[in-house]
Amino acid sequence: MAVVTLTINDEMVSAQEGQSLLSVLHEHGIEMPTLCxxxxxxxxxxxxxxxxxxxxxxxxxxxxxxxVAEGIxxxxxxxxxxKYRMMIxxxxxxxxxxxxxxxxxxxxxxxxxxxxxxxxxxxxYDYLDPDLPMDASHSRFGLDHNRCILCTRCVRVCDEIEGAxxxxxMGRGANSRVITDLNQAWGTSKSCTSCGKCVQVCPTGALxxxxxxxxxxxKQHDFLRWILDGREKNVWAxxxxxx
Amino acid sequence: MNRxxxxxxxxxxxxxxxxxxxxxxxxxxxxxxxxxGTAVFDAINTAVTELKLDADVQPVATGCMGPCxxxxxxxxxEQGQPDVVYQQVTPEVARxxxxxxxxxxxxxxxxxxxxxDPFFAKQQKVVLANSGLIDPEKLxxxxxxGGYLALGYALREMTPESVCKEIIASGLRGRGGAGFPAGLKxxxxxxxxxxxxxxxxxxxxxxxxxxxxxTLMESDPHRVLEGMAIAGFAVGAEQGFLYVxxxxxxxxxxxxxxxxxxxxxxxxxxRVLDSGFNFRVDVRIGAGAFxxxxxxxxxxxxxxxxxQPTTRPPYPAQxxxxxxxxxxxxxxxxxxxxxxxxxxxxxxxxxxxxxSKGTKIFALAGRVNTTGLxxxxxxxxxxxxxxxxxGGIPEGMAFKAAQTGxxxxxxxxxxxxxxxVDYESLRALGSIMGSGGLIIMDERSCMVDxxxxxxEFCMDESCGKCVPCRVGTxxxxxxLERITEGxxxxxxxxxxxxxxxxxxxxxxxxxxQSAPNPVxxxxxxxxxxxxxxxxxxxCPAGKCTLDQQPVSEWVTA
Numbered sequence: 133m134a135v136v137t138l139t140i141n142d143e144m145v146s147a148q149e150g151q152s153l154l155s156v157l158h159e160h161g162i163e164m165p166t167l168c169x170x171x172x173x174x175x176x177x178x179x180x181x182x183x184x185x186x187x188x189x190x191x192x193x194x195x196x197x198x199x200v201a202e203g204i205x206x207x208x209x210x211x212x213x214x215k216y217r218m219m220i221x222x223x224x225x226x227x228x229x230x231x232x233x234x235x236x237x238x239x240x241x242x243x244x245x246x247x248x249x250x251x252x253x254x255x256x257y258d259y260l261d262p263d264l265p266m267d268a269s270h271s272r273f274g275l276d277h278n279r280c281i282l283c284t285r286c287v288r289v290c291d292e293i294e295g296a297x298x299x300x301x302m303g304r305g306a307n308s309r310v311i312t313d314l315n316q317a318w319g320t321s322k323s324c325t326s327c328g329k330c331v332q333v334c335p336t337g338a339l340x341x342x343x344x345x346x347x348x349x350x351k352q353h354d355f356l357r358w359i360l361d362g363r364e365k366n367v368w369a370x371x372x373x374x375x
Numbered sequence: 376m377n378r379x380x381x382x383x384x385x386x387x388x389x390x391x392x393x394x395x396x397x398x399x400x401x402x403x404x405x406x407x408x409x410x411x412g413t414a415v416f417d418a419i420n421t422a423v424t425e426l427k428l429d430a431d432v433q434p435v436a437t438g439c440m441g442p443c444x445x446x447x448x449x450x451x452x453e454q455g456q457p458d459v460v461y462q463q464v465t466p467e468v469a470r471x472x473x474x475x476x477x478x479x480x481x482x483x484x485x486x487x488x489x490x491x492d493p494f495f496a497k498q499q500k501v502v503l504a505n506s507g508l509i510d511p512e513k514l515x516x517x518x519x520x521g522g523y524l525a526l527g528y529a530l531r532e533m534t535p536e537s538v539c540k541e542i543i544a545s546g547l548r549g550r551g552g553a554g555f556p557a558g559l560k561x562x563x564x565x566x567x568x569x570x571x572x573x574x575x576x577x578x579x580x581x582x583x584x585x586x587x588x589x590t591l592m593e594s595d596p597h598r599v600l601e602g603m604a605i606a607g608f609a610v611g612a613e614q615g616f617l618y619v620x621x622x623x624x625x626x627x628x629x630x631x632x633x634x635x636x637x638x639x640x641x642x643x644x645x646r647v648l649d650s651g652f653n654f655r656v657d658v659r660i661g662a663g664a665f666x667x668x669x670x671x672x673x674x675x676x677x678x679x680x681x682x683q684p685t686t687r688p689p690y691p692a693q694x695x696x697x698x699x700x701x702x703x704x705x706x707x708x709x710x711x712x713x714x715x716x717x718x719x720x721x722x723x724x725x726x727x728x729x730x731s732k733g734t735k736i737f738a739l740a741g742r743v744n745t746t747g748l749x750x751x752x753x754x755x756x757x758x759x760x761x762x763x764x765x766g767g768i769p770e771g772m773a774f775k776a777a778q779t780g781x782x783x784x785x786x787x788x789x790x791x792x793x794x795x796v797d798y799e800s801l802r803a804l805g806s807i808m809g810s811g812g813l814i815i816m817d818e819r820s821c822m823v824d825x826x827x828x829x830x831e832f833c834m835d836e837s838c839g840k841c842v843p844c845r846v847g848t849x850x851x852x853x854x855l856e857r858i859t860e861g862x863x864x865x866x867x868x869x870x871x872x873x874x875x876x877x878x879x880x881x882x883x884x885x886x887x888q889s890a891p892n893p894v895x896x897x898x899x900x901x902x903x904x905x906x907x908x909x910x911x912x913x914c915p916a917g918k919c920t921l922d923q924q925p926v927s928e929w930v931t932a
Contacts (some may be wrong), residue, residue, distance in 0.1 A: 152456070174842075177685075177686045177841070177883060178840045178842065178883065179839050179841070179842055180842055180843055180881045180882070180883070183881050191880070192880050192881055194883075197686040211460065215877075216877050216880070216881050219874070219877050220842050220843060220877075220881065223842055223843065223846035223847055223850065224842055224846065226850065227845075227846045227849075228847065252825060256870060257850045257853075257870075258850065258853050260846075260849060281842075282839060282845070285505065300681075301681065301839070303839070304664065304666075304835070304836070304837065304838050304839050305835060305836070305838065305839045305845055305848070305849075306837070306845055306846065306848075306849050307839070308838075308839030308845070331579045374924035
């Protein structure tokens with residue numbers, strides 16, 4: 133693979149052609165807030181937290197969906213970008229119900245962590261307080277729409293890794309909601325394998341294991357790493373044959 | 376069918392039409408149908424039968440004639456005489472028209488729209504040349520007006536490369552709104568190497584008050600198909616998709632029928648006009664999402680997925696439908712192709728301004744005397760459109776602003792009435808050309824209310840994929856609502872401006888990136904109205920209720 137050279141925050145770095153800008157930033161230890169991105173899943177480019185400035189490009193670009201290119205000059209933490217990230221987080225907090233003190237994920241939540249890292253300590257916008265239900269019909273897991281930030285990691289992991297495609301999104305705009313099957317109760321889903329991958333990749337307390345109480349829920353997505361490593365080493369016969 | 380057959384078909388149809396002494400054209404486009412056009416056409420037919428004029432008079436249901444607010448429209452073409460256009464025709468009037476023209480008396484003066492009316496005089500019809508003159512459901516009628524000759528010429532006398540060159544030379548720019556040079560896009564798709572390529576015509580017009588694409592598809596469907604076929608030949612695609620908005624059933628029906636007739640006659644399908652070129656077109660019907668007018672969302676919808684945009688690059692020209700290079704243009708852009716090929720790029724580029732060539736169709740709506748569909752050369756001033764073509768503002772009111780580009784555009788105030796209408800000038804004013812919606816507002820429109828209306832539209836139509844657009848539009852709408860209710864403070868206005876810039880710069884697709892435009896442009900030109908609402912609790916247009924108070928005032932009281 134060809135190597136390209138680019139400038140990130142006034143420093144020259146090299147990267148492999150075809151890599152995403154976000155992965156290069158991570159490799160060089162540059163702290164980038166992300167919510168919809170998760171290594172091992174396809175990129176969505178929806179949370180807009182990893183926006184960067186590219187010199188010579190009037191538009192900001194999301195680093196997760198921008199491939200590196202020779203000679204690009206990237207700025208990741210300009211005053212404007214930090215301000216926008218703060219505003220986007222405020223918008224996310226205002227959208228549904230994110231009261232950390234009563235959340236199963238308190239202390240382990242990615243949304244909470246990003247807000248703490250950036251120093252977002254209050255929300256200047258109206259809380260929209262939508263009237264959203266919970267789905268506790270599944271025997272092992274629960275879904276609380278109030279905590280959902282619509283990152284669609286659950287949708288992608290179920291489709292791309294588990295291959296069941298139980299999850300999808302219905303409605304549009306602020307009325308969007310993740311659904312199981314064709315908006316049937318999760319517990320009645322015939323396609324759900326109860327693998328729990330969606331719960332483990334969910335960044336907030338929207339998906340949780342039943343029985344967890346405040347701050348008890350911790351999530352691990354290293355299984356994605358194992359799957360990726362397995363794929364790289366070509367351990368699965370069906371994937372070998374597929375190629 | 377080959378080119379000779381095409382010409383003989385045209386001649387036969389011309390002779391058949393000339394055999395009638397008089398043709399009565401009755402508009403069967405949606406606006407006229409909704410104001411009673413069907414009854415008028417029925418009345419004409421009955422009158423012709425009753426008066427036993429079948430051999431003399433031919434009633435024709437045509438496409439749009441233009442002045443929609445004056446419909447139902449009827450045009451009478453009598454041999455050796457200038458056309459007479461009638462407005463606001465009722466079934467009774469229609470019967471009288473038939474009788475008078477049959478007895479060759481002088482025309483029914485009350486309803487005649489004079490032919491030197493500035494509504495017609497200032498227009499230049501290139502794309503809508505056939506609209507209102509031909510029966511959109513009859514292939515022969517289109518062929519008699521020179522239809523499919525451009526396709527025949529391109530297939531026999533030109534190479535794909537020279538077609539692209541011709542389009543580049545014509546200076547045609549995409550009519551969907553952004554104004555990307557169409558020829559360059561075609562050439563990009565042509566250069567891509569792939570086993571399959573696709574053509575997509577975007578007929579998912581969604582701006583409130585705009586109906587240019589609908590009219591074109593309803594009035595002259597074969598023109599769009601011919602443009603698509605030429606594009607297919609130029610870029611090497613054998614399959615086209617016509618994405619029609621779900622709310623346009625008449626357009627979809629006429630296009631389906633047009634595709635079937637053209638395929639039966641060998642003008643589409645396998646071996647088009649006896650050449651080696653194959654081109655199939657399928658209609659895809661949208662399900663009512665504004666965002667599907669965005670090209671990546673539209674392609675997702677065609678492929679049967681949720682209509683949500685994806686980031687570009689890769690551009691559709693590189694990876695579009697099913698990962699193959701795809702040429703996607705607005706239907707109006709395709710409507711320009713046949714005239715460019717038949718008339719030549721040199722002729723086409725004489726119309727318009729140095730950077731914006733050709734004509735543009737606008738749906739003139741709002742507070743003007745004559746609303747309707749107009750086609751004007753680029754570079755015409757807004758003043759000419761509003762006061763000559765539109766006939767000025769009714770009830771002696773003063774012009775306040777014109778909104779171009781719908782919810783993605785901005786307003787143009789009275790001091791800029793003499794700006795030429797082209798891509799660059801409108802952008803310099805903080806608005807955009809857009810797809811052609813043009814809403815005229817008078818003193819009674821409150822600009823904050825207008826901004827709120829468009830923000831509500833964007834909020835409802837946001838797909839929900841990216842955060843700034845999904846939540847930002849709701850928050851911006853809330854602030855605008857507070858301003859019109861009277862409970863906003865100047866700090867809210869600052870927050871609104873900050874949100875506008877953020878949503879504009881960080882949103883994923885064109886919908887979010889342009890959603891703040893109406894707010895930004897009304898703030899730019901009508902800041903005094905915003906401050907009047909907030910600091911003086913007064914709506915200059917007298918539209919807003921302003922019955923609430925800011926919370927801070929509650930506290931101090």
